[in-house]
Amino acid sequence: KPSIAGKLDNIQGDIWSKGFPKYYETYYFFSIKTPLLNEKNLFSQCLKNLSTQSPRLISTLRMVREDHNRISTRRKEEAIKQGIPEKRVVLPEIPMSNALIAFTIKGLQAIQAGLQDDTSLRLTDVAATDPAFFAGMTPKEVTALLKDPDQDTWDPLFRSTEIHGMLKIGGSSKGKVEEHLKNIKGVLKHGTAIDDVFQDSPSTPTDSRVDGWTRPNDRGKEHFGFEDGISQPLMNGIDEQEPGTNANTDVNMYTDPRLLIVTGDTKRESSIPRPPWMENGSFLVFRKLEQNVKAFEDLTEQWEKKGCESKEHMGAKLMGRWKSGAPLAVVNFYTEDSKDPDKAKEMNNFIYENEVCPVSAHIRKTNLREDLTENDKDPRALRTKIIRNGIPYGTDYKGNENNTKLTRGLLFACYQAHIEDGFQNMQVNWSNDSTFRTGHPGQDPIIGQVAQKSRGVNGDLETFFNDKFGVRQSVKFQQLVTMKGGEYFFVPSIPAMSDDLGM
Ligand code: HEM
Structure with a gap:
């Protein structure tokens, strides 16, 4: 290799x-x-x-x-x-x-x-x-x-x-x-x-x-409040797999990150x-990528009020992780473990075995983990890997904000050997596509996008999850993240x- x-x-x-x-x-x-x-x-x-x-x-x-x-x-x-x-x-x-x-x-x-x-x-x-x-x-x-x-x-x-x-x-x-x-x-x-x-x-x-x-007060967290930068592909020859922290098990097992x-x-x-x-x-x-933190707060609160989920649990269902970074697929309930950022990084060696973590959740849409073994279904999935290395921008959202000029978000940057296989496949065929994968899970609620002309029509995005009674719910809402510009580069x-x- x-x-x-x-x-x-x-x-x-x-x-x-x-x-x-x-x-x-x-x-x-x-x-x-x-x-x-x-x-x-x-x-x-x-x-x-x-x-x-x-x-x-x-x-x-x-x-x-x-x-x-x-x-x-x-x-x-x-x-x-x-x-x-x-x-x-x-x-x-x-x-x-x-x-x-x-x-x-x-x-x-x-x-x-x-x-x-x-x-x-x-x-x-x-x-x-x-x-x-x-x-x-x-x-x-x-x-x-x-x-x-x-x-x-x-x-x-x-x-x-x-x-x-x-x-x-x-x-x-x-x-x-x-x-x-x-x-x-x-x-x-x-x-x-x-x-x-x-x-x-x-x-x-x-x-x-x-x-x-x-x-400043939440180092390592993006603006919705979640710990970021946990799961990354390891590089062959220089990265060692630390116990429990294997970022992308599937990369090491089946493919060559170089x-x-x-x-x-x-x-x-x-x-x-x-x-x-x-x-x-x-x-x-x-x-x-501009983040509408108020809309995120309102959405999670609204679902708490409807009695379906707690605000924290709803947020975890959208992201696939608790704010601490602990994966929902590993820690199902809002317990001390789900709040402990020190433990979160050591829980990354997991696979999805059920729908405790919705299939549409951001981290489940963008890293298929166990499904990579199903090579025949989506051979490109084996190659869809990125290393993320962005940083938040803007001031923190403090609630009750009247100044509409205050904006915030993520300066998203990712590296890959092939844009079609990396970012593009993830964004277009996984996150934006409500039919990807098994059982029509809806779009990625964090980064899914709908065409501009269909915006504002019955909510921009639709995603599905099982509530605490196990009943499948549909959530429709306007995009939480809006792209404000970007470009493709080559790093020689x-x-x-x-x-x-x-x-
Ligand atoms: C993971 C937030 C945009 C791909 C994560 C995590 C958070 C997050 C909190 C979990 C921490 C981690 O595993 O490192 C966001 C936010 C975004 C954004 C708030 C926009 C404002 C994107 C975009 C892509 C992407 C545009 C690619 C198209 C990924 C991948 C993972 C990830 C591949 C790792 C999943 C895993 O291995 O479990 N993101 N993200 N993210 N995100 Fe994003």
């Missing part, structure tokens, strides 16, 4: 499932200024400088692992010293930051335009091997496929046709992130070789970026192999960047 172990210095570090221990993160979007004839390849030269710079500004997998381990060791030591669970340890800031760079197809086309041989990147082959990436997220057909809202409702930044690249910079504080961004902008010659994407209003320089941060998350030269369905510069990279899906390996993407 191919292993990642020998590639630690080649692969960009943010792809790793355990992730960089970040508190603040910016997603900065840039355009590559068309390389000038007499300054041939200016951006490629800058990219080469960026990838060979010492100390490194773009993090490798080795660097992110070291940072992770540094924090993890400190945490373990403090936990022992203070006699409390690791999760509850609050460490003083250990200043650190990491960065990843990624390109859209338009960005690669701009790079290609600056190379002498204008077919060297084999971008026409990319159209065959990775059609979703080649199309990007903005064409109308893609909006229709994903059931995304019409683009005039997206944030202006994401309506831009000039997004060529993105810097994803995480850090121990906002200050560390700003410093890191400034350094990279310096190497990439901001203003000459790259520029902000959105320059209509130069007075608001943040227009070309979106920032997120971990929730080929699912990090690109090899796999042919997939296409008879054309990927160009060599794409090896040891990954595809990054970015989506700004470090050697590819220092080699002009293979030229």
Whole structure:
């Protein structure tokens, strides 16, 4: 089996499932200024400088692992010293930051335009091997496929046709992130070789970026209040399976995560192999997902009042986990166990054997677990794996909010070796599709989407669950999560960047 172990210095570090221990993160979007004839390849030269710079500004997998381990060791030591669970340890800031760079197809086309041989990147082959990436997220057909809202409702930044690249910079504080961004902008010659994407209003320089941060009083939780980042595919060769915490049992048992998350030269369905510069990279899906926390609260309360379920239980039925992260399939009732965040991570090695956890619940729709053995039914399911590495944005919802300008949500980011098999299959064929799977379970209540034109008609989404009397109930409600824009990116390996993407 191919292993990642020998590639630690080649692969960009943010792809790793355990992730960089970040508190603040910016997603900065840039355009590559068309390389000038007499300054041939200016951006490629800058990219080469960026990838060979010492100390490194773009993090490798080795660097992110070291940072992770540094924090993890400190945490373990403090936990022992203070006699409390690791999760509850609050460490003083250990200043650190990491960065990843990624390109859209338009960005690669701009790079290609600056190379002498204008077919060297084999971008026409990319159209065959990775059609979703080649199309990007903005064409109308893609909006229709994903059931995304019409683009005039997206944030202006994401309506831009000039997004060529993105810097994803995480850090121990906002200050560390700003410093890191400034350094990279310096190497990439901001203003000459790259520029902000959105320059209509130069007075608001943040227009070309979106920032997120971990929730100050609820670190690790997304805005509906659930612990996030629990279940991730393990990477062959570098991740060890800890007792009870095996994230995706099925990945280890049946498939090879290296080929699912990090690109090899796999042919997939296409008879054309990927160009060599794409090896040891990954595809990054970015989506700004606004969460309507009030609607979530109202929905769960409404079902409590109807006497069907408690608010907490109803929430768990929608997500598939209690807010602590404990899976509903393991802890059926609202007990001390279901509230204990320290135990939740150790309960991830489970399969679904009944409908205690509704078939439509978010984590059941997006990870089939035991059903992967039913290979014949859905062979693509074996390959539908993503590593999630986003961050919440916006201020916490405090109830009784009158200010409609206050918004919040998730800056969703996930890595995969193939967008059609990863994010797209999950969103389109699993979460949006009410017939997927056995017994018409309804849509994923968290991320399911309906086409814009059918919104507001008898509620946007429909999902089913068994109430406490075992009676099947239908719940109809407007989407809790609204996409505000996004794009598909490719994350090249470090050697590819220092080699002009293979030229
Ligand atoms: C798991 C929330 C968007 C795919 C989870 C978990 C939470 C959560 C709380 C459980 C924690 C964990 O297992 O790590 C959300 C929210 C979203 C969102 C609030 C939007 C605002 C998405 C999207 C996708 C996705 C867009 C992919 C299309 C997954 C997967 C898991 C997961 C694969 C792991 C399931 C498992 O292995 O058990 N999500 N999520 N999520 N989510 Fe999401």
